[in-house]
Amino acid sequence: MRRRLLLVLAGVLLVGGSAWACRYSVRDTGFVDLGDEFYQLVLSGSDLGERRDLYRQIAAASLLDANIVFLVRERPEAGEATLTLEDSVGRKLVLARGDALPGDVAGATTLIESVALTPLRAEIHEQALNAFAVVLLIEGGQPAEVSRVRASIEAAIRNVARLMPSMPKPVDTPPALIRVTREQLARERVTVWGLGFDPAPTAEPRVALVFGRGRRIGSPLEGPLITQTVVEERLVIIGQDCECELDREWMKGPLLPARWDADRQRQAVQKLGFDPENPLVRAEVSRIILRGPGTGQFKKLAGTASTVGYSEVLLEELPSADATATANDPPATVDPAQDPVPAPETASTATPLNRTRLVMWFVLSGSSLAVLVLAAVWWRKVRREQG
Missing domain, CATH: 3.40.30.10 (Glutaredoxin)
Structure with missing residues (x-):
C-alpha cells in the first residue's frame, strides 16, 4: 500500500511539473525555418x-x-x-x-x-550545430581595441559556460568565437552584410551573435558598445525557455542568407532530438514567436541591461474594430427606466489560456485531494493493525 501511495504521489508531481514545461529553448527556435525570411x-x-x-x-x-x-x-x-x-x-x-x-x-x-554559401557561413553553421551559439568578431584596424573586445567576449563565454548546466536545455559545448580578419572581408561581403554591417572595412571592431541556422540575436555591435555585460546577457537569453516572459523580438532576428541543405538538416535532427522541418514543430514555434509577451506591452528578461539594445516600453492598446465602429456611430437611445445590466462572464467568454489554467487547477487539486485521502486511509489501516 505504501509503495502504491508513493507511485501515485510521484505521478501527480510529474504531471504538475511537466504541464507548464516548454519543449524548446530560444536556441532551438533558431533552427526552425518559418518560411517567411527570404x-x-x-x-x-x-x-x-x-x-x-x-x-x-x-x-x-x-x-x-x-x-x-x-x-x-x-x-x-x-x-x-x-x-x-x-x-x-x-x-x-x-x-x-x-x-x-x-x-x-x-x-x-x-x-x-x-x-x-561561403567558407565563413559554412563555419558558422557547423559551430552553431555543435556549440551553444556563435560570437563573430570582425576585427578592425585598431589592435588595442580588438584585444579589449576579444578579452570581453572570452570572459563572457567563460561565465556563460558555468551557467549552461542549469539552463532549461543544456548544451555540452560553450559558445564559439569566430574571428573575421580584415583580409577575409573582401571574400565575405555577403556574410558581413547579412549580419547587418557595412561590408567595407572599419577602424573599430564589430560583433554579432548568431544561433541556430544563422539567426542574429539583438542589434549589431560596434566599438564601445561591445562590452562583456552585453555579450553575456545576449548569450544567456539564447539559453532561455522560449515560453518564458521573454520579449519575442529576441527570437525574430534576421537569418543569414545561406544554403541549408539536406545534410545540414540531418545533422540538426541528430543534435536537437527533434526535426525542425516537421510541420507540427514549425507551427508550434511560429505560434510561440508570433504570440508575443502580452497585449500592448513588450516584456524583457529580468536582469538584462538597457544597453542590450531593447528597452521595456509601454504601448497604448489599439482600439478594436468594434470600439472604432461604436465611436463613429450616433449615440443610441436608452430607456431611462431600464438600467443596463452587464453580461456575466461565462465559460464561452473566458480566454483559452484562462480555461486551460482552470482545468489544470482542478486536475491538480483533485489529484492532491485523492493522495491525501489515500494517505489517511492507509494510516488508519496501519494504526488498526498495530493496535
Whole structure:
C-alpha cells in the first residue's frame, strides 16, 4: 500500500511539473525555418541578353536549398546590367554591374555560389550545430581595441559556460568565437552584410551573435558598445525557455542568407532530438514567436541591461474594430427606466489560456485531494493493525 501511495504521489508531481514545461529553448527556435525570411537576388538591366537565361538556370540549382529567391527585372529605364542582393527591409548589396558582371558560365556560377554559401557561413553553421551559439568578431584596424573586445567576449563565454548546466536545455559545448580578419572581408561581403554591417572595412571592431541556422540575436555591435555585460546577457537569453516572459523580438532576428541543405538538416535532427522541418514543430514555434509577451506591452528578461539594445516600453492598446465602429456611430437611445445590466462572464467568454489554467487547477487539486485521502486511509489501516 505504501509503495502504491508513493507511485501515485510521484505521478501527480510529474504531471504538475511537466504541464507548464516548454519543449524548446530560444536556441532551438533558431533552427526552425518559418518560411517567411527570404532574400531576393535581383538581376536588373535594360538589355540583359543571354545573361537573363544564363543566371536563371544557374540560380535554380545553386539557390535550391537557400533562403534566397532569384528575380529578373528587365526594364528600359533600368540601365546597365546589375546583380543585387536585397533583404526584407529594403537593404541592398550590389554584387556586380556592367562589365564586372560575368557573362560566361564559370564566372556566373562562381558569383552566384558565393551568394549561396561561403567558407565563413559554412563555419558558422557547423559551430552553431555543435556549440551553444556563435560570437563573430570582425576585427578592425585598431589592435588595442580588438584585444579589449576579444578579452570581453572570452570572459563572457567563460561565465556563460558555468551557467549552461542549469539552463532549461543544456548544451555540452560553450559558445564559439569566430574571428573575421580584415583580409577575409573582401571574400565575405555577403556574410558581413547579412549580419547587418557595412561590408567595407572599419577602424573599430564589430560583433554579432548568431544561433541556430544563422539567426542574429539583438542589434549589431560596434566599438564601445561591445562590452562583456552585453555579450553575456545576449548569450544567456539564447539559453532561455522560449515560453518564458521573454520579449519575442529576441527570437525574430534576421537569418543569414545561406544554403541549408539536406545534410545540414540531418545533422540538426541528430543534435536537437527533434526535426525542425516537421510541420507540427514549425507551427508550434511560429505560434510561440508570433504570440508575443502580452497585449500592448513588450516584456524583457529580468536582469538584462538597457544597453542590450531593447528597452521595456509601454504601448497604448489599439482600439478594436468594434470600439472604432461604436465611436463613429450616433449615440443610441436608452430607456431611462431600464438600467443596463452587464453580461456575466461565462465559460464561452473566458480566454483559452484562462480555461486551460482552470482545468489544470482542478486536475491538480483533485489529484492532491485523492493522495491525501489515500494517505489517511492507509494510516488508519496501519494504526488498526498495530493496535
